[in-house]
Amino acid sequence: MAFDLRLTKQIGETRIDFALEAGEGATVLFGPSGAGKTSVLNMIAGLLRPDAGHVRVSGETLFDAAAGIDVPPERRRAGYVFQEARLFPHQRVRDNLRYGAPGRHADFDEIGFLGIAHLLDRWPPTLSGGEARRVAIGRALLGAPAFLLLDEPLSSLDRARREEILAAIEHIRDVVRLPILMVTHDAGEADRIGTRIVAMG
Protein backbone atom coordinates (compact mmCIF):
# COMPACT_ATOMS: atom_id res chain seq x y z
CA MET A 1 0.00 0.00 0.00
CA ALA A 2 1.59 3.28 -1.10
CA PHE A 3 -0.74 5.56 0.88
CA ASP A 4 -2.75 4.51 3.91
CA LEU A 5 -4.35 7.60 5.40
CA ARG A 6 -6.95 8.34 8.01
CA LEU A 7 -7.08 12.01 8.88
CA THR A 8 -9.37 14.13 11.01
CA LYS A 9 -8.83 17.84 11.46
CA GLN A 10 -11.00 20.75 12.47
CA ILE A 11 -9.85 24.05 10.93
CA GLY A 12 -12.19 26.82 11.92
CA GLU A 13 -15.61 25.96 10.50
CA THR A 14 -14.24 23.30 8.15
CA ARG A 15 -14.02 19.74 9.25
CA ILE A 16 -11.73 17.42 7.32
CA ASP A 17 -12.50 13.74 7.64
CA PHE A 18 -10.48 11.87 5.09
CA ALA A 19 -9.55 8.25 4.52
CA LEU A 20 -7.59 6.74 1.66
CA GLU A 21 -5.93 3.47 0.81
CA ALA A 22 -4.09 3.60 -2.47
CA GLY A 23 -1.53 1.44 -4.24
CA GLU A 24 1.19 2.12 -6.81
CA GLY A 25 1.16 4.92 -9.35
CA ALA A 26 -0.48 8.29 -9.14
CA THR A 27 -3.46 8.96 -6.91
CA VAL A 28 -5.34 12.14 -7.72
CA LEU A 29 -7.33 14.03 -5.10
CA PHE A 30 -10.00 15.77 -7.09
CA GLY A 31 -12.40 18.36 -5.77
CA PRO A 32 -13.35 22.03 -5.57
CA SER A 33 -11.23 24.67 -3.86
CA GLY A 34 -11.76 24.88 -0.14
CA ALA A 35 -12.39 21.17 0.32
CA GLY A 36 -9.21 20.81 2.35
CA LYS A 37 -7.08 19.08 -0.27
CA THR A 38 -3.98 21.12 0.51
CA SER A 39 -4.49 20.52 4.24
CA VAL A 40 -4.41 16.78 3.52
CA LEU A 41 -1.04 17.16 1.77
CA ASN A 42 0.26 19.31 4.65
CA MET A 43 -0.77 16.66 7.15
CA ILE A 44 1.04 13.97 5.17
CA ALA A 45 4.17 16.15 4.94
CA GLY A 46 4.05 16.87 8.68
CA LEU A 47 3.43 20.61 8.31
CA LEU A 48 -0.05 20.37 9.85
CA ARG A 49 -0.90 18.13 12.75
CA PRO A 50 -4.08 16.06 12.43
CA ASP A 51 -6.42 15.89 15.43
CA ALA A 52 -6.65 12.15 15.04
CA GLY A 53 -5.86 9.33 12.63
CA HIS A 54 -2.72 8.00 10.98
CA VAL A 55 -0.41 8.53 8.01
CA ARG A 56 1.35 5.50 6.56
CA VAL A 57 3.31 5.67 3.34
CA SER A 58 4.82 2.55 1.73
CA GLY A 59 4.40 0.69 5.01
CA GLU A 60 6.13 3.32 7.13
CA THR A 61 4.15 5.04 9.86
CA LEU A 62 4.75 8.80 9.75
CA PHE A 63 1.95 9.76 12.10
CA ASP A 64 -0.27 7.83 14.45
CA ALA A 65 -2.26 9.77 17.00
CA ALA A 66 -3.18 6.67 19.01
CA ALA A 67 0.42 5.40 19.17
CA GLY A 68 1.85 8.88 19.77
CA ILE A 69 4.00 8.77 16.63
CA ASP A 70 4.69 12.09 14.88
CA VAL A 71 7.76 12.00 12.63
CA PRO A 72 9.04 15.58 12.08
CA PRO A 73 8.72 16.86 8.50
CA GLU A 74 12.47 16.74 7.84
CA ARG A 75 12.50 12.98 8.38
CA ARG A 76 9.36 12.08 6.41
CA ARG A 77 11.12 12.10 3.02
CA ALA A 78 8.23 13.78 1.33
CA GLY A 79 8.95 15.34 -2.05
CA TYR A 80 6.50 18.21 -1.75
CA VAL A 81 5.87 20.44 -4.76
CA PHE A 82 3.82 23.36 -3.46
CA GLN A 83 1.28 25.30 -5.45
CA GLU A 84 3.61 28.30 -5.37
CA ALA A 85 7.13 27.18 -6.27
CA ARG A 86 8.56 28.38 -2.93
CA LEU A 87 12.08 28.58 -4.30
CA PHE A 88 14.57 30.17 -1.91
CA PRO A 89 15.04 33.68 -3.32
CA HIS A 90 18.56 34.14 -1.92
CA GLN A 91 19.98 31.00 -3.53
CA ARG A 92 20.70 30.34 -7.18
CA VAL A 93 18.73 27.60 -8.92
CA ARG A 94 21.74 25.28 -8.49
CA ASP A 95 21.73 25.70 -4.71
CA ASN A 96 17.96 25.41 -4.53
CA LEU A 97 18.21 22.07 -6.33
CA ARG A 98 20.95 20.88 -3.98
CA TYR A 99 19.16 21.95 -0.81
CA GLY A 100 17.67 18.54 -0.11
CA ALA A 101 20.99 16.77 -0.69
CA PRO A 102 23.55 18.61 1.48
CA GLY A 103 27.00 17.07 1.35
CA ARG A 104 25.83 14.48 -1.11
CA HIS A 105 26.60 14.63 -4.79
CA ALA A 106 23.49 15.98 -6.48
CA ASP A 107 23.33 14.35 -9.88
CA PHE A 108 21.57 16.85 -12.12
CA ASP A 109 21.45 14.22 -14.93
CA GLU A 110 18.78 12.46 -12.89
CA ILE A 111 16.44 15.35 -13.53
CA GLY A 112 17.55 15.92 -17.13
CA PHE A 113 14.00 15.21 -18.27
CA LEU A 114 12.90 18.49 -16.66
CA GLY A 115 15.02 20.54 -19.08
CA ILE A 116 16.37 22.98 -16.51
CA ALA A 117 20.13 22.48 -17.02
CA HIS A 118 20.44 25.94 -18.61
CA LEU A 119 18.87 27.62 -15.56
CA LEU A 120 21.38 26.50 -12.92
CA ASP A 121 23.07 29.89 -12.47
CA ARG A 122 19.87 31.95 -12.48
CA TRP A 123 18.20 33.56 -9.46
CA PRO A 124 14.64 32.38 -8.72
CA PRO A 125 13.00 35.83 -9.07
CA THR A 126 14.15 35.90 -12.73
CA LEU A 127 12.44 32.62 -13.67
CA SER A 128 9.12 32.34 -15.50
CA GLY A 129 6.24 30.49 -13.87
CA GLY A 130 6.85 27.29 -15.84
CA GLU A 131 10.60 27.36 -15.17
CA ALA A 132 10.09 27.90 -11.45
CA ARG A 133 7.62 25.00 -11.33
CA ARG A 134 10.09 22.66 -13.05
CA VAL A 135 12.90 23.73 -10.70
CA ALA A 136 10.60 23.08 -7.73
CA ILE A 137 9.88 19.57 -9.02
CA GLY A 138 13.60 18.99 -9.57
CA ARG A 139 14.41 20.20 -6.07
CA ALA A 140 11.85 17.84 -4.56
CA LEU A 141 13.21 14.89 -6.58
CA LEU A 142 16.88 15.53 -5.73
CA GLY A 143 15.99 15.33 -2.04
CA ALA A 144 15.68 11.56 -2.59
CA PRO A 145 12.02 11.45 -1.56
CA ALA A 146 10.11 8.27 -0.76
CA PHE A 147 6.95 9.72 -2.30
CA LEU A 148 5.78 12.84 -4.09
CA LEU A 149 3.07 15.33 -3.10
CA LEU A 150 1.93 17.65 -5.90
CA ASP A 151 -0.37 20.56 -5.08
CA GLU A 152 -2.07 21.90 -8.22
CA PRO A 153 1.16 21.53 -10.21
CA LEU A 154 -0.40 23.02 -13.36
CA SER A 155 -2.18 26.05 -11.95
CA SER A 156 -1.55 29.42 -13.59
CA LEU A 157 0.44 28.01 -16.50
CA ASP A 158 -0.33 28.41 -20.21
CA ARG A 159 -1.16 25.42 -22.41
CA ALA A 160 2.39 24.75 -23.66
CA ARG A 161 3.89 24.94 -20.15
CA ARG A 162 1.16 22.63 -18.80
CA GLU A 163 2.08 20.03 -21.38
CA GLU A 164 5.75 20.14 -20.26
CA ILE A 165 4.83 19.64 -16.62
CA LEU A 166 2.28 16.89 -17.41
CA ALA A 167 4.96 15.01 -19.37
CA ALA A 168 7.38 15.39 -16.45
CA ILE A 169 4.82 14.02 -13.97
CA GLU A 170 4.11 11.06 -16.25
CA HIS A 171 7.84 10.40 -16.41
CA ILE A 172 8.06 10.39 -12.61
CA ARG A 173 5.03 8.08 -12.41
CA ASP A 174 6.16 5.58 -15.08
CA VAL A 175 9.98 5.75 -15.12
CA VAL A 176 11.08 6.99 -11.68
CA ARG A 177 8.10 5.08 -10.26
CA LEU A 178 7.58 7.16 -7.13
CA PRO A 179 4.19 6.96 -5.42
CA ILE A 180 2.43 10.25 -6.23
CA LEU A 181 -0.41 12.01 -4.51
CA MET A 182 -1.61 14.91 -6.61
CA VAL A 183 -4.22 17.54 -5.82
CA THR A 184 -6.20 19.21 -8.61
CA HIS A 185 -9.57 20.78 -9.35
CA ASP A 186 -9.23 20.12 -13.09
CA ALA A 187 -10.96 16.97 -14.37
CA GLY A 188 -8.80 16.75 -17.51
CA GLU A 189 -5.57 16.71 -15.49
CA ALA A 190 -7.03 14.20 -13.07
CA ASP A 191 -7.94 11.82 -15.92
CA ARG A 192 -4.59 12.12 -17.58
CA ILE A 193 -2.36 11.63 -14.49
CA GLY A 194 -4.47 9.57 -12.13
CA THR A 195 -3.95 5.85 -11.83
CA ARG A 196 -6.95 6.34 -9.57
CA ILE A 197 -9.05 9.35 -8.79
CA VAL A 198 -10.46 10.15 -5.38
CA ALA A 199 -13.19 12.78 -5.12
CA MET A 200 -13.08 15.09 -2.16
CA GLY A 201 -15.47 17.73 -0.83
Place this chain on the structure above:
Amino acid sequence: MLTPTEWQIVALSIRVGLVAMAVTLPLAFALAWLLARATFPGKLLVDAVVHLPLVVPPVVTGWVLLILFAPSGPIGHWLDHAFGVSVLFRWTGAAIAAGVMALPLMVRAMRLSIEAVDRRLENAARTLGAGRWRVFRTITLPLSLPGVAAGLVLGFARGLGEFGATITFVSNVPGETQTLPLAIYSALQQPGGDALVWRLSAISVALSLAALIVSELLVRRAGRGQGGV
Protein backbone atom coordinates in the same frame (compact mmCIF):
# COMPACT_ATOMS: atom_id res chain seq x y z
CA MET B 1 41.50 68.56 10.07
CA LEU B 2 40.52 67.49 13.59
CA THR B 3 42.51 68.66 16.59
CA PRO B 4 43.88 65.90 18.85
CA THR B 5 41.16 66.63 21.44
CA GLU B 6 38.40 66.44 18.85
CA TRP B 7 39.85 63.29 17.41
CA GLN B 8 39.94 61.72 20.88
CA ILE B 9 36.27 62.56 21.39
CA VAL B 10 35.25 61.11 18.01
CA ALA B 11 37.36 57.97 18.48
CA LEU B 12 35.92 57.41 21.96
CA SER B 13 32.37 57.88 20.68
CA ILE B 14 32.89 55.37 17.87
CA ARG B 15 34.53 52.88 20.22
CA VAL B 16 31.65 53.21 22.70
CA GLY B 17 29.13 52.79 19.87
CA LEU B 18 30.85 49.76 18.34
CA VAL B 19 31.34 47.94 21.64
CA ALA B 20 27.75 48.70 22.62
CA MET B 21 26.54 47.17 19.35
CA ALA B 22 28.78 44.10 19.61
CA VAL B 23 27.44 43.36 23.08
CA THR B 24 23.81 44.23 22.37
CA LEU B 25 23.49 42.45 19.01
CA PRO B 26 23.03 38.87 20.32
CA LEU B 27 20.57 40.03 22.98
CA ALA B 28 18.62 42.21 20.53
CA PHE B 29 18.42 39.44 17.95
CA ALA B 30 17.34 36.86 20.51
CA LEU B 31 14.63 39.20 21.81
CA ALA B 32 13.53 40.05 18.28
CA TRP B 33 13.28 36.38 17.41
CA LEU B 34 11.31 35.59 20.57
CA LEU B 35 8.88 38.44 20.00
CA ALA B 36 8.47 37.58 16.31
CA ARG B 37 8.12 33.83 16.58
CA ALA B 38 7.55 32.50 20.06
CA THR B 39 4.37 32.48 22.08
CA PHE B 40 4.87 32.44 25.84
CA PRO B 41 3.11 33.86 28.87
CA GLY B 42 4.26 37.38 29.65
CA LYS B 43 5.23 38.13 26.07
CA LEU B 44 3.40 41.45 26.20
CA LEU B 45 5.34 42.37 29.32
CA VAL B 46 8.70 41.50 27.74
CA ASP B 47 7.72 43.58 24.72
CA ALA B 48 6.87 46.52 26.97
CA VAL B 49 10.04 46.26 29.06
CA VAL B 50 12.21 46.14 25.92
CA HIS B 51 10.59 49.35 24.74
CA LEU B 52 10.85 51.15 28.09
CA PRO B 53 14.15 52.97 27.34
CA LEU B 54 12.39 54.52 24.35
CA VAL B 55 9.76 56.27 26.48
CA VAL B 56 11.21 56.60 29.99
CA PRO B 57 13.23 59.81 30.58
CA PRO B 58 16.87 58.86 29.81
CA VAL B 59 17.88 60.29 33.18
CA VAL B 60 15.75 57.63 34.84
CA THR B 61 17.33 54.88 32.73
CA GLY B 62 20.77 56.18 33.70
CA TRP B 63 19.81 56.29 37.37
CA VAL B 64 18.51 52.69 37.24
CA LEU B 65 21.79 51.63 35.63
CA LEU B 66 23.67 53.48 38.38
CA ILE B 67 21.78 51.58 41.05
CA LEU B 68 22.35 48.25 39.33
CA PHE B 69 26.04 48.78 38.60
CA ALA B 70 27.11 50.66 41.75
CA PRO B 71 29.49 48.65 43.96
CA SER B 72 26.56 48.03 46.30
CA GLY B 73 24.16 47.22 43.45
CA PRO B 74 23.40 43.64 42.39
CA ILE B 75 25.37 43.64 39.10
CA GLY B 76 28.09 46.00 40.32
CA HIS B 77 28.69 43.89 43.40
CA TRP B 78 28.99 40.76 41.29
CA LEU B 79 31.37 42.43 38.79
CA ASP B 80 33.55 43.68 41.62
CA HIS B 81 33.50 40.34 43.38
CA ALA B 82 34.10 38.10 40.33
CA PHE B 83 36.40 40.27 38.20
CA GLY B 84 37.43 43.17 40.43
CA VAL B 85 36.14 45.70 37.90
CA SER B 86 33.71 48.57 37.97
CA VAL B 87 32.10 50.27 34.98
CA LEU B 88 31.35 53.51 36.85
CA PHE B 89 33.09 56.55 35.30
CA ARG B 90 34.52 54.20 32.66
CA TRP B 91 33.95 54.10 28.91
CA THR B 92 32.59 50.55 29.33
CA GLY B 93 29.77 52.07 31.37
CA ALA B 94 29.10 54.55 28.57
CA ALA B 95 28.88 51.59 26.19
CA ILE B 96 26.34 49.89 28.48
CA ALA B 97 24.22 53.06 28.56
CA ALA B 98 24.42 53.36 24.76
CA GLY B 99 23.48 49.68 24.31
CA VAL B 100 20.47 49.88 26.63
CA MET B 101 19.18 53.03 24.96
CA ALA B 102 19.67 51.55 21.48
CA LEU B 103 18.07 48.20 22.32
CA PRO B 104 14.42 49.08 21.56
CA LEU B 105 15.27 50.48 18.13
CA MET B 106 17.37 47.43 17.28
CA VAL B 107 14.76 44.94 18.47
CA ARG B 108 12.06 46.74 16.48
CA ALA B 109 14.00 46.69 13.20
CA MET B 110 15.13 43.09 13.65
CA ARG B 111 11.71 41.87 14.69
CA LEU B 112 10.12 43.37 11.57
CA SER B 113 12.70 41.72 9.34
CA ILE B 114 12.22 38.32 10.99
CA GLU B 115 8.45 38.63 10.72
CA ALA B 116 8.85 39.43 7.02
CA VAL B 117 10.50 36.06 6.33
CA ASP B 118 7.99 33.83 4.53
CA ARG B 119 7.16 30.89 6.80
CA ARG B 120 6.19 28.88 3.76
CA LEU B 121 9.82 28.92 2.62
CA GLU B 122 10.84 27.52 5.99
CA ASN B 123 8.23 24.78 5.66
CA ALA B 124 9.52 23.95 2.19
CA ALA B 125 13.04 23.65 3.61
CA ARG B 126 11.82 21.28 6.31
CA THR B 127 10.18 18.93 3.81
CA LEU B 128 13.57 18.89 2.05
CA GLY B 129 15.13 17.34 5.14
CA ALA B 130 16.38 20.41 7.02
CA GLY B 131 15.95 20.41 10.81
CA ARG B 132 15.00 23.57 12.69
CA TRP B 133 18.59 24.73 13.19
CA ARG B 134 19.52 24.31 9.51
CA VAL B 135 16.33 26.11 8.46
CA PHE B 136 17.29 28.98 10.78
CA ARG B 137 20.87 29.11 9.48
CA THR B 138 20.15 28.78 5.77
CA ILE B 139 16.72 30.42 5.35
CA THR B 140 15.56 32.60 8.26
CA LEU B 141 18.89 34.24 9.10
CA PRO B 142 20.05 35.11 5.56
CA LEU B 143 16.61 36.40 4.57
CA SER B 144 16.36 38.63 7.64
CA LEU B 145 20.01 39.76 7.52
CA PRO B 146 19.55 43.12 5.75
CA GLY B 147 17.00 44.13 8.38
CA VAL B 148 19.26 42.94 11.17
CA ALA B 149 22.13 44.98 9.74
CA ALA B 150 19.84 47.99 9.39
CA GLY B 151 18.85 47.65 13.04
CA LEU B 152 22.50 47.48 14.00
CA VAL B 153 23.41 50.65 12.11
CA LEU B 154 20.40 52.45 13.54
CA GLY B 155 21.36 51.32 17.03
CA PHE B 156 24.91 52.52 16.48
CA ALA B 157 23.67 55.96 15.46
CA ARG B 158 21.38 56.08 18.49
CA GLY B 159 24.29 55.07 20.71
CA LEU B 160 26.48 57.86 19.34
CA GLY B 161 23.83 60.40 20.31
CA GLU B 162 23.22 59.02 23.81
CA PHE B 163 23.35 61.80 26.43
CA GLY B 164 20.97 61.65 29.40
CA ALA B 165 21.51 58.09 30.55
CA THR B 166 25.26 58.33 30.00
CA ILE B 167 25.86 61.50 31.98
CA THR B 168 23.67 60.22 34.83
CA PHE B 169 25.27 56.79 34.89
CA VAL B 170 28.98 57.40 34.26
CA SER B 171 29.26 61.21 34.44
CA ASN B 172 31.20 63.42 32.03
CA VAL B 173 34.87 62.44 32.25
CA PRO B 174 37.03 63.80 29.39
CA GLY B 175 38.87 60.98 27.60
CA GLU B 176 36.85 58.29 29.39
CA THR B 177 33.10 58.88 29.18
CA GLN B 178 32.97 62.18 27.31
CA THR B 179 31.38 61.15 24.01
CA LEU B 180 30.31 63.64 21.33
CA PRO B 181 27.06 64.88 22.92
CA LEU B 182 28.69 65.23 26.33
CA ALA B 183 31.63 67.12 24.84
CA ILE B 184 29.21 69.46 23.06
CA TYR B 185 27.38 70.03 26.34
CA SER B 186 30.67 70.83 28.12
CA ALA B 187 31.76 73.18 25.34
CA LEU B 188 28.45 75.01 25.63
CA GLN B 189 29.21 75.71 29.31
CA GLN B 190 32.58 77.29 28.49
CA PRO B 191 32.99 80.88 27.41
CA GLY B 192 34.36 80.90 23.85
CA GLY B 193 33.44 77.29 23.23
CA ASP B 194 31.27 78.18 20.24
CA ALA B 195 33.74 77.08 17.60
CA LEU B 196 34.14 73.66 19.22
CA VAL B 197 30.35 73.28 19.51
CA TRP B 198 29.99 74.01 15.80
CA ARG B 199 32.66 71.55 14.79
CA LEU B 200 31.51 68.71 17.05
CA SER B 201 27.89 69.23 16.04
CA ALA B 202 28.85 69.06 12.37
CA ILE B 203 30.70 65.78 13.02
CA SER B 204 27.64 64.39 14.87
CA VAL B 205 25.30 65.30 12.04
CA ALA B 206 27.66 63.79 9.44
CA LEU B 207 28.04 60.52 11.37
CA SER B 208 24.29 60.19 11.98
CA LEU B 209 23.44 61.02 8.40
CA ALA B 210 25.88 58.41 7.12
CA ALA B 211 24.40 55.79 9.46
CA LEU B 212 20.83 56.59 8.40
CA ILE B 213 21.71 56.37 4.71
CA VAL B 214 23.45 53.01 5.19
CA SER B 215 20.47 51.73 7.18
CA GLU B 216 18.00 52.89 4.52
CA LEU B 217 20.04 51.25 1.75
CA LEU B 218 20.04 47.96 3.67
CA VAL B 219 16.28 48.07 4.19
CA ARG B 220 15.71 48.81 0.51
CA ARG B 221 17.88 45.93 -0.48
CA ALA B 222 15.85 43.68 1.79
CA GLY B 223 12.65 44.89 0.16
CA ARG B 224 13.96 44.17 -3.31
CA GLY B 225 14.73 40.54 -2.55
CA GLN B 226 18.17 39.05 -2.75
CA GLY B 227 18.43 38.54 -6.50
CA GLY B 228 21.71 39.45 -8.12
CA VAL B 229 23.89 39.34 -5.02
